Amino acid sequence: MQSAIRLQCKSCGGNLTIDPQREVLICPFCGSEELITDSDAVAVEKIRQKTTFMQWEREDAKRKEKERSAYRNSKAGIVALVFVFICGGGCIGSFTSARNIYNVLYGTVLLIQTASFLLSFLERKEVIHLQKLLPFDGNKLPSLLMAVGFLLFIPALLLSTL
Structure with a gap:
């Protein structure tokens, strides 16, 4: 998104808001028309805006990487891995000792x-x-998968008593 470049009117000295896509501007104060060219002031302003935007992009990329790193290394991942072993062990045990359909x-x-x-x-x-394949935004999918896993403890407990 390009923002406006501010320059002064050559006739009255009033502040002009110049849209870089237009070629002629009418001063709102004195009514004079000016041709917009890439003067030194315009070029400097464009460079300043581009530099500011690039700095913002770098800071945003650093912030996102920090959030991703915290997300990857969160304790929820460890909890999920622990339950993989618990449920996986129970799964192997139930299939090896399956005596009926409930097992x-x-x-x-x-x-x-x-x-x-x-x-x-x-x-x-x-x-x-x-x-990327599902319509979830952010980091919701791993949390939803964990919620499904925890909710499945209810039928697992019911089936283990039969």
């Missing part, structure tokens, strides 16, 4: 939980990029 269903729920926690961990560590 198989229990193992399946634990398998889905394991996948949910694992995908949450891998997305948080930026190993996979599911957010």
